[in-house]
Amino acid sequence: MDKHLQEAIREAQKGLEEGGIPIGSVLVHKGSIIGRGHNRRIQKGSTILHGEMDALENAGRLSAKVYQESTLYTTLSPCPMCTGAILLYGIPQVVIGENLTFQGEEDLLASRGVKIIVKNDQTCIDLMKKFIHDHPDLWNEDIGK
Numbered sequence: 471m472d473k474h475l476q477e478a479i480r481e482a483q484k485g486l487e488e489g490g491i492p493i494g495s496v497l498v499h500k501g502s503i504i505g506r507g508h509n510r511r512i513q514k515g516s517t518i519l520h521g522e523m524d525a526l527e528n529a530g531r532l533s534a535k536v537y538q539e540s541t542l543y544t545t546l547s548p549c550p551m552c553t554g555a556i557l558l559y560g561i562p563q564v565v566i567g568e569n570l571t572f573q574g575e576e577d578l579l580a581s582r583g584v585k586i587i588v589k590n591d592q593t594c595i596d597l598m599k600k601f602i603h604d605h606p607d608l609w610n611e612d613i614g615k
Contacts, residue, residue: 471591474498475567478543479593481508481521482567488513491605491612492597493521495544497529497561499536505529511612520612521545522552526559537561545594547574549613557582567594571602572613 474496481494485508497505507524510516519527522544537559545567548556553575556564563585569576576586602609 472543472565472589474503474541474543475545475565475589475591477503477506478521478545478567479591479597481506481525482545482594482597485509485513485521486597486601491608492601493544493546495521495525495542497525497540497542499540504532504536504540509612512608518551520549520552522548523555526555534560541565543567545591546598547572547576547588548579549574553578556584563587565589567591568598570595571598 477496478494482492486492490512491509493509495507496503505525505528507521507528509521510519510524522542540561541563542556542561543565547566547569564579565587568590569588570590580586
């Protein structure tokens, strides 16, 4: 398994252990993780701390060039909000752990030139399936249903 996807999965598992939604993400620049995060909406009472947003926030303020040379790894297909952040900062590549339980705005990303790699990793799929089954109310709240 890709070591960076494995780190995103670790973030997702950390979120689950904290009582949150198991979605994790890492931002990678030239082979090194420069930001990591997980969905912390529940833990922080936040409306925007999805896994990707948390990783970007934790990366700190960066130059446009760094974002344009980076890859974002996420355990789940990016929602519209996270897609907007990816486009805003010009991140050219997104590696997605899985898109079977939820498919976000991959078509929009691709239409704007972002390279999408979908792994459909079984660990990512199992984490989300179990969470959605066990906590449908939290899942539906997170995706705005």
